[in-house]
Amino acid sequence: MAQPFYLEVAALSQCTATTWPKEFQTKSHLIYSSPATLSFNSPGAEGFGVKRAALTMPESIMLLFSPGCCGRNTSAIGGPDSDYGRRTYYLLLDDTDIVTGRYLQRIVEACEEIVTIATPKPQVIMLCSTCVDALLGTDMQRLCRDAQAATGCHVLAATMYALTREGHLPPMVGVRQTLYSLLEPKPKHADTANILGFFTHLDDTCELYTLLHNSGIKHIYELGRMHSQKAYQAMAQANFNLVLHPEARHAANYLYDTLKIPAIELTRTYQLTKISQQYKLLGQILQVDFNLTPYAHAAQELAEQFSQDFRGASFAVGEGCNAKPFDLALALLRLGCKVPEIFAIPQSQDLAQLKALSQLSPTTRIYSNQHPSMFFYQENQDTPPIDFCIGKAARYYHPNSPGIDFSSEIQPFGFMGLMDLIKQLQTLNTK
């Protein structure tokens, strides 16, 4: 029987961008639909794809115009009682529509009809287009202008162009920019900041809020907490943006260009020392001295307890969780655990972390979730024994090992994020 492809981290860390293995380049092979691939592949089915993400816009509805297949999986989240179900409309295209382009006029008419029937009346219409319009070169900006003139609502384009996933503006990057594109210039308030990156918000207990508050930032805005257009517009007053997800970098640049809001990027990490270092650097930029002691101390204490309880335990780490798998693996290794397997797609940008991993655990196996050979993965005498799993992908490949998804929609970050992770893992040990 064929074997799943993997590379040990020591070997992979020797590669360069030009010698990167083809098995880890998704454009070079067919794509296997592992759970992580499904989250990635199915906008709207799991997590936040373009469809769900676009509806983060307060007081918005969505019109998806496409062949029926593109909206099919929205059934999973589009029940009559769900917010998404009530706010999502579909204009299904047939062959003649696509050949003649006659549907472009019907989109405007559909928007007019929706505005008359939707309750409450939407302030914003998100026009969601798919691969078909990517290939036809539909002028989305003009379409939005026409629909805006006809309805009196703001109309924005949410392009779900899966074909451009590895292009310069992937769909999830583009939609983040779209979501901030209605902000209008306002005077800056020195005590206001935005957090960009997620479609929900950080956990209320996250110390980042307190640290910013204590340094004079009294208003911290996140899109996921904005429930009206009026509240949303307050984000334009921000003195700076904190970018917590790299896919929001483009949106941050856009906000700098249009509203002159500068941005500071932080990385979500679960490595204790890095969390502290990052906050110190943020403090230097903001010219404040954060008092990290209570948070760092609490996290340190919990981490030490975890190290005692889990020392030597073997973890499989995979995609489909609120962490970058390589960072999470490093954190676990530094807490005295073993990480024999990582299920993720390494990219050359991950080299720094891969090199660090190779120092601590050179035999860790890296499997690509999307490579077709993962079809053959099964636990046997050739795979390392696994005690616990983190992330949907790892749990899929090790169904009999205890594990956590760690994929809540409310986002963990900083010391509290690490503590949340440890507390969830500790429940496994108890079980």
Added chain:
Amino acid sequence: MRGLFQHLTPLAPDQSGAIACLYELEGLVVICDAGGCTGNICGFDEPRWLRHKSAIFSAGLRDMDAILGRDAQLIAKIAQIAADFKPKFVALIGTPVPAVIATDFQGLTRLGEKKLGLPVLSVHTCGTKLYDTGMNQAYLALAHKFLQKEQKPAKTNLEIHLLGATPLDLGLIDPCPLIKAYAVKYAQPKYAQVYAQGFGSGFATFCSLKDSQENIVLSPGALDLAIYCKTTFGTPYRFDYPLSLLGPYWPKILENLENKRNILIVHQQVLGASLRNHIEKTYANTQVIVGTFFNQCQELTRPQDPHFTDEASFASYIQHQSFDLIIADEILKRVPTTSQLWLDLPHFAMSGRLLDLSTI
């Protein structure tokens, strides 16, 4: 407005139907998409995916693949893994992307057969049609490839073949109740074996379809295959859906038929017609109308049976008619109706719900 869905979500598309037919046939199936269509199928329309795997992959097309038409690259990607899977065939499934760029599937098929040394078939689905159209296309593509006229049927075995058995039609993942229902219905001595094509059976069973004594059509999505077998091998077919397959839904329906003069059933047409036959035999004065969003078979369609092209046509129909009872997937209840009594009969291709055989 035509094509506008306010209350419903889109129905299962043609590529989902094609995959449902091919899922258990031991082929290597490549969906020619950018990833989203495969996600829709493996993540939603194919409930067997997380129970037992099948070699179904996305071509992972990117914008430059579409612009430059890199057919040879696609075949090379398939060649990388074909030897590992030892498939009986390779199937290329169409989606909106190849439809828009007018991919030459025939050329791709020839190229594939030459490079891979395997039978390659293509299903020209495009995402704008519904699942049963995709089923018909997939079955015919298989039949043209593997059920040739020159193959002499060996009609010595007493076999009955069930065509169109998919989770999309039946709302089941496990084929056992289906086989059991027919085994009881067509018990010996007439037939010795009952096979459900592509549902608990593999490629060899599909190839033995030429030996079938009789084909039973469970879904409009299998009608073209039944007609092909009739014209090619002389195998007779008929429509039949065993109502015992509905599990607890069936007694619930029976309980509610008393004093109902005017009933509307909305489902796939073979199930609807089987239900209608039973009801009319039991209650002679009851009028039963079978409507569907999917394909209608001429043999089962009565003049008054409506075909719904979209949500608006269903809404318009139901607002201008009054029924004592509606038997349909309750997802349709989202469309405002004046009818009082509604019995839920899930249709996976509509709502994505399987039959709940434990309870209602």
